[in-house]
Amino acid sequence: MVNDELQTYSLTEVFGSNVFNDAAMRERLPKLAYKALKKTIDEGIPLDREIAEIVANAMKDWAIDKGATHYTHWFQPMTGITAEKHDSFISPTPDGKVIMEFSGKELIKGEPDASSFPSGGLRATFEARGYTAWDCTSPAFVKDSTLYIPTVFCSYTGEVLDKKTPLLRSMEAISTQALRILRLLGNTTTKKVITTVGAEQEYFLVDKRLHDQRKDLIYTGRTLFGAMPPKGQEMEDHYYGTLKERVSSFMKELDQELWKLGVSAKTKHNEVAPAQHELAPIFNTANIATDHNQLIMDVLKKVAHRHGFVCLLHEKPFAGLNGSGKHNNWSMSTDDGQNLLDPGRTPHENAQFLIFLCAVIKAVDEYPELLRCAASNAGNDHRLGAHEAPPAIISIYLGEQLTDILEQIENNGGAKSSKQTKRLKIGVTTLPVLPQDATDRNRTSPFAFTGNKFEFRMVPSSASIAGPVFVINTIVAEELRQIADRLEKAKDLNAEIHDVLKEIVKNHKRVIFNGNNYSDDWIEEAKKRGLPNICSTVEATKALIEEKSIHVFENHNVLSRLELHSRYEIFLENYMKTINIEALTMIEMTKRDIIPAVISFITKVADSISSVKSAGVKADTSVQAELLEEVSSLLTDLKKNLTALEKATSDAAHFTGDTYQKACVYRDDVFVRMNELRAVADKLETLTDAKMWPFPTYGELLFNV
Template sequence: MKNLDKVFGSNVFGESVMKERLTKPAFKALKNTIEKGLPLDTSVADEVANAMKDWAVEKGATHYTHWFQPLTDITAEKHDSFISIPSEGKTILKLSGKELIKGEPDASSFPSGGLRATCSARGYTIWDATSPAFLKNNTLCIPTVFCSYTGEILDKKGPLLRSTQVLSEQAVRVLKALGNTTTKRVISTVGPEQEYFIVDKKTYEKREDLIFTGRTLFGAMPPKGQELDDHYFGVIKDRVAAFMSDVDEELWKLGISAKTKHNEVAPAQHELATIFSDSNSAADGNQIVMEVLKKVALKHDLVCLLHEKPFAGINGSGKHNNWSMSTDDGVNLLDPTDTPHNNKQFLLFFTSVIKAVNKYADFLRYSASNAGNDHRLGANEAPPAIISIFVGEQLEDILEQIEKGALTSSKGESKLDLGIKTLPVVTKDATDRNRTSPFAFTGNKFEFRMAPSSTPISSANTVINAVVSEILSEVADRLEAASDVDAEVSKIITEFVKENRNVVFNGNGYSDEWVEEAEKRGLPNIKTTVEATKALINEKNIAVMEKFHILSKAEMESRYEIALEKYSKAINIEALTMLDMASKKILPAVIKYATDIAASINTIKAAVPSADVSAQTELVTEVSSLTAELNKAIAVLKTSNAAAADKTDAYDQAYAYKFDVFEKMSALREVADKLEVIVGKEAWPFPTYSDLLFNV
């Protein structure tokens, strides 16, 4: 691609476009909101709206939409044309300040968890000026917050914006108490890594389960999976490389810094990572990344699968959420520097995060929960369901020194010399990495490795920002009341380390020994989404969200209802899809296969009475036996699913789907997968794992 610098951000109403098209006062007012977090001066809305419209129309846009993120985990849009007819026979193109600031979609048709009745339909989308407008197809997309008529937040962006505001306030209080009077704002920064699968479109279209649920509900393992480790970082196939190239270009046009791409561990699995930005921009950007991946794939006759576990037996997909805090003048508050033992500011913020993670582990676990992620967490492909923190050798040593009361030194960097004269000697990092840790410190940031691949990163970052804000608020209260701030800082750091060392673990999170050890340490092991939802109605978690006006108790309870309902619906759809595939495709196919084998036995016997047909007889006997098991498993699942659907309590229903229906689904799959292995490929009614994973 030529002129990448000119392509990047070309479809974004960003700073350079605003500076060119707005008057100086309007540009300054908008910049104050975006960069300083100051209240939006609505008096400039008409000018901004008109400039946006002119810019968009010049680039071919015909419509605008308030782009928002309801509690469906995907984005939503209602398109309006720029056409206005002020008088008969006259047509003009117009976007007013009022239309820019406020939209009105139906608030009763989106998930609300009881906050809105069906008859109470009015809702509002309100312009988020801190997130730039962008062009998609022929539409100007204006990022907005979605709320009800009565002011309840009904989306993912609103709580995230509130949490970033609160984190800034509390972090600035701490810095001010430490003597820093120049920092006016602290920004939570995020760099997400998105994993996904790519499969052939024609093959995908023959799999009802992939179409309806995003994952394969049946499928025996092929002879080869990921055991040779040959796909990870391997040469990218030409067809996938062409797709990735188009994805990069589309994202760059939208100002999204797609930086890294590579093959992941499982066959047909890949990853895309973007450069760090503020958490709001990162969350918006990741939503766009997921949409672009899916749309561009279709143009290449491919399909992008974002489900956490589309294939059994091989690694699933997650989303690594790299989180940190930076001041408005670019100082990373989680940078330990070369001598972290002498860096009390770093240690104060670092240990505050440790305490927050330990105290609110259940809340963090919830933020990484959905039906798909239940297949990953705890397996040897993703962090366990137990929340722990990896800090590395250098900081582990410092924590031990703090506990002993003698903080004197820091383990430094060392050199790596491979003994090959033509290779340079390089500097090693101060510590290794740990891919089994759910919340790992990786140099100057924390990597939350549990987030699901298919859902927005907003929820996880809202929770991280909120719980860290709570601890920083405690720290600020103590420092502001202290007569000797330096002594109080040392006291706080020591207390936080001694009280929260139980959550620090540098070992193998995949091991059975860690599960036992974690239980001894008192760390929660919340294995399923259903159980994790309880965090939303935990008074401790409600208290922190209400304290900072991020979410009210009613809004937390509504999300509890939504999470349970979403889980139940997901498993119900999977169960119904399994029943449909098993009854209408697998069962008829295996009966026909057995019938054809039986007929062949009779034909052979008639032609050659002395022929040995024992192999055919054994085969038809085995297929017939498994077919009977399949038929029985279908009936059992049907009964179990109907019983779960009849339950009226949201938690009881979700629990039944997880611990009864899902077990019956697994039993049905086990029988079907046995049949797939022995039934001839030409007789099997849909593409196999070999077709899906190695056909791109």
């Protein structure tokens, strides 16, 4: 079942073999066409229609050689997943046969039906036309006998309907502003600044046979009921533990499939919770990293099925255990390979690094609500702040070295030194002396500096990383713009840099926190500092339509007021639909599975008491009687809570207020009733005969992998 291609070919030959990458373009395209396409990719110069025809023909021939019969414009609508419509290469001939054709027009532009994709009111249902446009900065690839062409997606009137377009716009915005800073510092050679991302992906694997016996996993991707088993993650033995043979086999094929698609899957290991795992790729440009993460999620699910698993990407598949997220490692680099967030050996002397660092600090402090919104969905509400993931409070971890430098800048008029690294002596003569990093890592921080990048740890495991990345890009671009405006007017550049850095540290140091973000003390401290604590997706979504947010997105041509309002509506609608589906699933499982099973168990216990008494022996039936009374009482409570949930769900569906008010009803009424119903059902699970419980338990799901 596992692909054995790597046993025949070397990894270097397999990697990217199904990607129309630079090597494939160089081989397949005439030199002039190759140079023209590279200029479009690297410099944004429009591609001539004649060149597009040459590229399309070469891409088609390459794809056919790879076994492709169809092509698709692959785009990322506001559903959070990808979309594709497949067309074959065939074109009929007069003699009743076909030839394989693919034109430049078909490469550049597609026309999918836009009416059934979320638009947040931008499009009426009867307005069906939408357009996809080729994104040549992300290479095409062959998968499942189809040529996949990464594209953007917009409406007939030009409004953005996808996640890729604002990401591309934000990449241009931050490059424009960063180049202004670099020019002021004497850099005349860099042509473009690129944001890079490495998105770690956490996920759960459960046995497909068990998965298919649970309606909640089928319909919602998480368990809506489930009592904790005797053993969970408290022994901390799963994290980085030895891979089970079945899981290892799955991971081997996963790597192979991703490598063929040019995804640089680098790290794999067991995560904290039983049945939880992680995959981490090597950094790439933000656009390609986003496309690759969508591929990772798709391939995870498909390969899991081949091995008898189901891959769960929900943020909290199991209550009481660690949930899953995506750690977005974000940085800025020049086109000639310089990392702008690399502090170097003496960061206190590195004015360039300090400017870009302070721009990020100011951006995070100025726009925490937008960052919180970018990391929000209904699933992540279960995870954030649950003493296992970053809290809902946005703060930055810098570590001892950088914090000390910023304190020097604020208090002493400038930084004179950097705390240097030490060497660790482990105390065993045969072991090497280890160089100690300049700063520790803080895995409780939502936005942590980790050497030469920032790790945004709040991102939901099931979500596209495009949203979080284009938010970071845009708000940092705004702060770089403000800094550049000041520096360009300065008579004394060095003095102005000094003043800018000092002002930023003084006014925005409140967002820097190097301690334990999980502690209750931090919640109180953050409140004193004036940092927002936004506890739900519904509340977080409001940030999209605040005037401050609209201004920054419009100012950098990332999203318009109309497009932001549409996303606001889409996010709230998605939240309500998620809660509604979960509530209806709980109602069905309770009515059709749990209540009948408990009644059968009650009958069994009652029959036991009757049988003992009818036998005419003096036997003590108090245990059975107490159990019967307790289970019967809980069943009554279960029915009461079920009725309350049914009413709350019906009332929410018929609520006539605006979208935000209706979302609040789902959050404050329906979701609360769901938790009340679950609490009773989970208690009943611990009392009912295991053989009679209607679906697999946590213990079976987590430890039968």
